[in-house]
Amino acid sequence: MKKTLIVLGVLVVLVVIILLAGPFYIVHEGEQAVVVRLGRIVDVETEAGLKFKTPFIDNVVTYSAKILSWDGDAKRMPTAEQQFIWVDTTARWRIEDPRKFYTTINTMNAAANRLDGIIDSAVRTIISRNSIEEAVRNSNIINEVTVIDEITQSTGQDIDEAEIEENLDLISEDETQKTVEIGRLALSNRMLEAAQATVDDFGIELIDVVIRQIRYSDDLTESVYERMITERNRIAQFYRALGEGQKQRLLGELENQKRSILSEAYRQAEEIKGSADAQAAQIYSQSYSQNTGFFNFWRSIESYRRTIPGFEKVLSTELDYFQYLDSPQGR
Numbered sequence: 001m002k003k004t005l006i007v008l009g010v011l012v013v014l015v016v017i018i019l020l021a022g023p024f025y026i027v028h029e030g031e032q033a034v035v036v037r038l039g040r041i042v043d044v045e046t047e048a049g050l051k052f053k054t055p056f057i058d059n060v061v062t063y064s065a066k067i068l069s070w071d072g073d074a075k076r077m078p079t080a081e082q083q084f085i086w087v088d089t090t091a092r093w094r095i096e097d098p099r100k101f102y103t104t105i106n107t108m109n110a111a112a113n114r115l116d117g118i119i120d121s122a123v124r125t126i127i128s129r130n131s132i133e134e135a136v137r138n139s140n141i142i143n144e145v146t147v148i149d150e151i152t153q154s155t156g157q158d159i160d161e162a163e164i165e166e167n168l169d170l171i172s173e174d175e176t177q178k179t180v181e182i183g184r185l186a187l188s189n190r191m192l193e194a195a196q197a198t199v200d201d202f203g204i205e206l207i208d209v210v211i212r213q214i215r216y217s218d219d220l221t222e223s224v225y226e227r228m229i230t231e232r233n234r235i236a237q238f239y240r241a242l243g244e245g246q247k248q249r250l251l252g253e254l255e256n257q258k259r260s261i262l263s264e265a266y267r268q269a270e271e272i273k274g275s276a277d278a279q280a281a282q283i284y285s286q287s288y289s290q291n292t293g294f295f296n297f298w299r300s301i302e303s304y305r306r307t308i309p310g311f312e313k314v315l316s317t318e319l320d321y322f323q324y325l326d327s328p329q330g331r
Contacts, residue, residue: 067092068093099203
């Protein structure tokens with residue numbers, strides 16, 4: 001009986017020790033675990049729940065099963081034209097194969113350091129193979145807006161296309177934006193492909209690599225500002241030439257309207273003058289028929305009044321023209 005109690009006591013102590021050693025462990029939601037026995041992986045748990053391990057000899061390493069973010073520092077790197085820009089990238093990743101991740105990298109800090117080198121290298125390689133336009137822009141929508149559309153939107157007026165084309169030579173062809181064949185989004189995808197080929201060996205899956213920000217270097221910024229100023233000056237000159245053309249067109253229309261108004265006024269004046277002359281002739285005819293002598297006398301007096309002040313020489317009154325000045329009939 002005494003031996004039985006001793007055996008039971010030993011068993012109870014062993015059970016307590018085993019329980020204290022932790023034969024069970026919990027994999028929480030959003031986690032995955034690697035069970036290591038004496039340095040060798042014996043199990044990988046990717047489902048949440050209560051799990052069993054061998055006490056004393058099994059060690060459980062847990063990793064996040066969630067999508068994680070990687071934020072790199074902005075790096076100065078050259079483009080295909082050897083123009084230096086600052087590129088700031090970010091990425092999302094997750095541990096796809098915990099077994100491979102444990103054997104190659106082991107810790108999250110080591111994974112972050114490894115991603116720094118891999119992603120930075122991929123970004124630098126892709127940026128250096130492409131032009132700055134490919135890195136900055138994602139489409140050619142800037143080239144789809146025609147000069148006519150831009151001017152119409154800025155002035156709020158419909159302008160004759162022929163008038164615009166007459167002044168297009170003022171805008172240099174160099175000012176036209178270069179066509180983007182790949183674009184920023186496609187470059188990001190290429191960075192993802194280049195980096196993914198390397199991180200596959202570490203059990204990591206890259207979800208995406210995104211160019212968060214691109215900033216020009218100081219020397220390139222100055223060059224861009226100068227180009228912007230030159231471009232704006234050319235466009236301003238274009239607008240001035242276009243405005244001068246509209247001015248001349250409006251002046252021409254005003255001149256045509258002026259001539260039309262003067263022509264109509266002259267026609268009406270001639271009609272009125274003709275009507276007045278006809279009335280005057282009728283009055284003269286009536287006056288002549290009523291008193292021929294007085295009519296001739298009055299016409300002569302009117303003629304004297306108009307002509308004599310303009311004579312610069314002395315004329316004889318014996319002329320028939322002056323019959324009413326000196327003749328007895330005139331008196």
